[in-house]
Amino acid sequence: VEASIPEPQRAAWKKFQATPFVTKEDFEKEVVRHVETTLARSMFNCDETAAYAAASLAFRDRLITEWNRTQQRQTFADTKRVYYLSLEFLMGRAFDNAMLNVGLKNVAKEGLSELGFRIEDIISQEHDAALGNGGLGRLAACFLDSMASLNYPAWGYGLRYRYGIFKQEIVDGYQVEVPDYWLDFNPWEFPRHDIVVDIQFYGGVRKYQDEHGRNIAKWEGGEMVKAVAYDVPIPGYDTPSTNNMRLWSSKAASGEFDFQKFNSGDYESSVADQQRAETISAVLYPNDNLDRGKELRLKQQYFWVAASLYDIVRRFKKSKRAWSEFPDQVAIQLNDTHPTLATVELQRILIDLEGLEWDEAWTIVTKTFGYTNHTVLPEALEKWSVPLMQNLLPRHLQIIYEINMYFLQSVERKFPGDREMLGRVSIIEESQPKMVRMAYLAIVGSHKVNGVAELHSDLIKTTIFKDFVKIFGPDKFTNVTNGITPRRWLHQANPRLSELIASKTGGLGFLKDLNILNELEKFADDKEFKKEWAEIKYANKVRLAKHIKTTTGVTVNPSALFDIQVKRIHEYKRQQMNIFGVIHRYLTIKAMTAEERKKLAPRVSIFGGKAAPGYWMAKTIIHLINNVGAKVNNDPDIGDLLKVIFLEDYNVSKAEIITPASDVSEHISTAGTEASGTSNMKFVLNGGLIIGTCDGANIEITREIGENNIFLFGNLAEDVEDLRHAHNYGSHTLDPDLLKVFETIKSGTFGDAGAFSALTSAIEDHGDYYLVSDDFHSYIQTQALVDEAYKNQDEWITKTILSVARMGFFSSDRCINEYAEMIWNVEPLAPEKGETDGLGK
Numbered sequence: 001v002e003a004s005i006p007e008p009q010r011a012a013w014k015k016f017q018a019t020p021f022v023t024k025e026d027f028e029k030e031v032v033r034h035v036e037t038t039l040a041r042s043m044f045n046c047d048e049t050a051a052y053a054a055a056s057l058a059f060r061d062r063l064i065t066e067w068n069r070t071q072q073r074q075t076f077a078d079t080k081r082v083y084y085l086s087l088e089f090l091m092g093r094a095f096d097n098a099m100l101n102v103g104l105k106n107v108a109k110e111g112l113s114e115l116g117f118r119i120e121d122i123i124s125q126e127h128d129a130a131l132g133n134g135g136l137g138r139l140a141a142c143f144l145d146s147m148a149s150l151n152y153p154a155w156g157y158g159l160r161y162r163y164g165i166f167k168q169e170i171v172d173g174y175q176v177e178v179p180d181y182w183l184d185f186n187p188w189e190f191p192r193h194d195i196v197v198d199i200q201f202y203g204g205v206r207k208y209q210d211e212h213g214r215n216i217a218k219w220e221g222g223e224m225v226k227a228v229a230y231d232v233p234i235p236g237y238d239t240p241s242t243n244n245m246r247l248w249s250s251k252a253a254s255g256e257f258d259f260q261k262f263n264s265g266d267y268e269s270s271v272a273d274q275q276r277a278e279t280i281s282a283v284l285y286p287n288d289n290l291d292r293g294k295e296l297r298l299k300q301q302y303f304w305v306a307a308s309l310y311d312i313v314r315r316f317k318k319s320k321r322a323w324s325e326f327p328d329q330v331a332i333q334l335n336d337t338h339p340t341l342a343t344v345e346l347q348r349i350l351i352d353l354e355g356l357e358w359d360e361a362w363t364i365v366t367k368t369f370g371y372t373n374h375t376v377l378p379e380a381l382e383k384w385s386v387p388l389m390q391n392l393l394p395r396h397l398q399i400i401y402e403i404n405m406y407f408l409q410s411v412e413r414k415f416p417g418d419r420e421m422l423g424r425v426s427i428i429e430e431s432q433p434k435m436v437r438m439a440y441l442a443i444v445g446s447h448k449v450n451g452v453a454e455l456h457s458d459l460i461k462t463t464i465f466k467d468f469v470k471i472f473g474p475d476k477f478t479n480v481t482n483g484i485t486p487r488r489w490l491h492q493a494n495p496r497l498s499e500l501i502a503s504k505t506g507g508l509g510f511l512k513d514l515n516i517l518n519e520l521e522k523f524a525d526d527k528e529f530k531k532e533w534a535e536i537k538y539a540n541k542v543r544l545a546k547h548i549k550t551t552t553g554v555t556v557n558p559s560a561l562f563d564i565q566v567k568r569i570h571e572y573k574r575q576q577m578n579i580f581g582v583i584h585r586y587l588t589i590k591a592m593t594a595e596e597r598k599k600l601a602p603r604v605s606i607f608g609g610k611a612a613p614g615y616w617m618a619k620t621i622i623h624l625i626n627n628v629g630a631k632v633n634n635d636p637d638i639g640d641l642l643k644v645i646f647l648e649d650y651n652v653s654k655a656e657i658i659t660p661a662s663d664v665s666e667h668i669s670t671a672g673t674e675a676s677g678t679s680n681m682k683f684v685l686n687g688g689l690i691i692g693t694c695d696g697a698n699i700e701i702t703r704e705i706g707e708n709n710i711f712l713f714g715n716l717a718e719d720v721e722d723l724r725h726a727h728n729y730g731s732h733t734l735d736p737d738l739l740k741v742f743e744t745i746k747s748g749t750f751g752d753a754g755a756f757s758a759l760t761s762a763i764e765d766h767g768d769y770y771l772v773s774d775d776f777h778s779y780i781q782t783q784a785l786v787d788e789a790y791k792n793q794d795e796w797i798t799k800t801i802l803s804v805a806r807m808g809f810f811s812s813d814r815c816i817n818e819y820a821e822m823i824w825n826v827e828p829l830a831p832e833k834g835e836t837d838g839l840g841k
């Protein structure tokens with residue numbers, strides 16, 4: 001407030017306030033200004049990198065002006081805000097998205113052209129912001145886009161990793177990890193050196209009574225680290241609303257470095273302090289769906305959560321409201337259990353720092369938080385060792401014990417004498433060492449818990465969280481099926497398809513209300529329309545074929561059926577089943593007569609995805625795919641009938657090229673293991689069909705688009721447990737076709753046979769946990785159905801049109817509205833028409 005300009009002088013501010021450019025000329029002026037002043041270059045040394053930098057800065061200035069107005073509007077309106085806490089935001093590129101969302105891509109295109117550049121070349125200069133592993137991080141990014149586009153007052157809070165997810169290189173068929181140093185030049189962030197929070201670690205707790213006889217707990221000593229805010233503007237589509245993603249970066253509390261130590265000759269330790277602090281936000285852990293319990297990860301979690309809550313609480317306190325109103329002003333969503341310590345931290349702030357009573361504080365906490373669960377995989381459920389937490393966060397551990405005590409007392413009241421129940425639901429697992437079960441803590445600390453697809457939300461209620469449904473009642477548990485933003489995943493990735501749809505549905509309105517796609521149904525048999533539709537798919541396949549050629553050297557035929565599986569490499573996602581199927585196809589073709597071969601639809605099997613660096617089995621799958629490719633692609637007897645491609649370094653910007661080019665994509669996880677999946681939605685929205693299991697969102701996609709338009713196969717989730725039991729305790733006979741594939745691998749057809757023994761023996765000798773053998777036959781049969789169906793192009797195209805027409809449900813706008821209504825209780829705050837600043841003047 002003190003920094004506020006007094007009323008008489010505000011007129012000058014208003015007169016000279018920044019005005020976002022709208023014309024091509026103004027844009028060009030801004031670009032040239034940035035080249036000549038910000039970058040200190042000129043027209044004589046402006047390459048594409050510099051042009052990208054200047055054009056982005058021009059848009060950044062524009063965004064930040066709207067950002068300021070949006071924040072002022074929200075502050076003046078003083079309504080409830082949402083805070084989305086996520087350790088991952090897999091944003092991809094920002095420039096193209098910014099141009100499209102503010103509706104100035106054509107202006108920029110023409111402006112850049114007049115300055116001597118092609119916009120595509122400029123867009124491709126940008127390094128992906130890859131602060132995430134896979135689905136969870138990309139979902140957070142889609143949610144930010146939707147929240148801004150729907151005018152919700154919402155902030156994302158995350159960590160500003162110096163290194164995002166590693167870059168993947170394939171060397172001799174093996175994955176090699178290369179660091180992703182992405183911050184070299186990032187025009188999309190604003191450092192806020194004035195927004196700095198002190199974060200405490202280690203130390204101890206002193207308990208005493210104050211002069212009023214109240215019990216006080218004081219967390220003292222230990223280590224201090226600074227959290228510095230970096231803000232990234234998030235522009236909404238077709239609205240001036242521009243939200244904020246605030247990322248925290250760690251810095252040594254003592255400043256840059258300790259000159260005293262330095263001067264006294266202790267150079268090494270003066271740098272070490274600084275480095276230890278900066279390590280906290282240095283790197284994104286590269287595991288997807290796997291918890292490894294590393295101390296630095298816990299440090300990251302607390303660092304981020306404590307800084308974010310300090311910020312949120314500070315903002316709330318400015319309004320001078322009573323604490324009881326906190327949940328009316330603040331909704332915090334926990335994206336998975338990673339930010340669960342936030343519930344404990346808020347409780348600590350309220351009781352230790354603000355002097356509230358335990359019960360009053362805990363009521364505020366539980367009303368504030370919502371928790372989204374994204375997995376049932378046991379290896380992904382976070383647990384922290386009690387000794388580790390005792391050391392790093394002694395006060396928080398005490399509070400967790402107290403939360404648990406009150407919780408268990410309430411369970412005891414509800415289920416008197418049920419000691420087993422108490423053991424099962426306790427937040428503390430009585431193991432050696434004891435562990436804090438973060439999912440249980442998140443449930444107890446939130447008012448709503450949601451899964452991310454119907455099957456998944458049902459599963460968590462009947463399996464991992466069954467007891468909690470009995471304790472809290474079923475209403476605490478709900479479902480919000482995931483979605484994707486049509487702005488990036490249709491309009492940006494597939495501009496021609498978007499244009500065609502716009503020409504038939506009366507403009508780009510479908511990007512704001514995806515149900516408008518429904519109007520395409522009437523063109524499902526329209527000859528002219530189908531022709532254009534097919535031409536666009538073909539062009540997208542040509543684009544991908546070019547990418548394949550330049551990155552792998554392999555020539556693929558764009559008329560072949562493109563069969564794509566791109567996602568993190570994981571045994572549960574079953575890329576191994578896919579590559580075994582490819583080998584089976586190879587063997588089948590080899591055994592075919594020339595006549596039979598003529599009838600076969602040529603196929604390109606395309607894979608992409610990263611393996612966690614420590615996940616040996618996943619790396620072996622990548623190795624096998626590459627070796628199969630090397631063999632098949634060079635077999636003159638096979639020619640165009642089959643090609644096998646592994647695309648290096650799958651990421652968001654590559655997904656924008658890959659997704660529009662599929663005929664079929666594979667979503668073939670063991671039933672009950674993939675919580676939702678979101679790439680399935682992207683592929684269908686871009687006019688590709690799916691081969692998939694009855695898992696995650698595949699089920700709802702089927703419900704929406706109709707079972708004639710999807711290739712489903714395999715065992716159902718409800719049968720998985722029995723099958724696993726039979727593998728281990730009954731007789732386990734393997735599929736004969738699969739055994740032939742194994743024989744071929746073992747004979748050395750794809751190089752060193754020993755290299756792949758872990759893959760085959762997981763199935764032959766170790767119980768086939770992911771049911772590859774059980775599903776293999778139906779997988780192969782369904783692939784044959786795909787072959788047959790693809791031959792009838794006319795029907796195939798109709799299927800893809802009908803599917804796209806029925807995908808409205810999977811917009812992330814629908815999800816966000818559901819969260820807003822069911823969980824957050826927040827309303828959008830739309831800018832008024834003609835509004836020019838936050839004062840409404």
Ligand code: H53
Nearest residue numbers: 135136289374375452674675676677
């Ligand atoms: O979250 C996606 C789901 C997907 C699920 C994924 C996910 C991660 O990427 C990482 C950790 C985790 O617990 C879950 O695997 O099924 O679509 C978004 O909800």
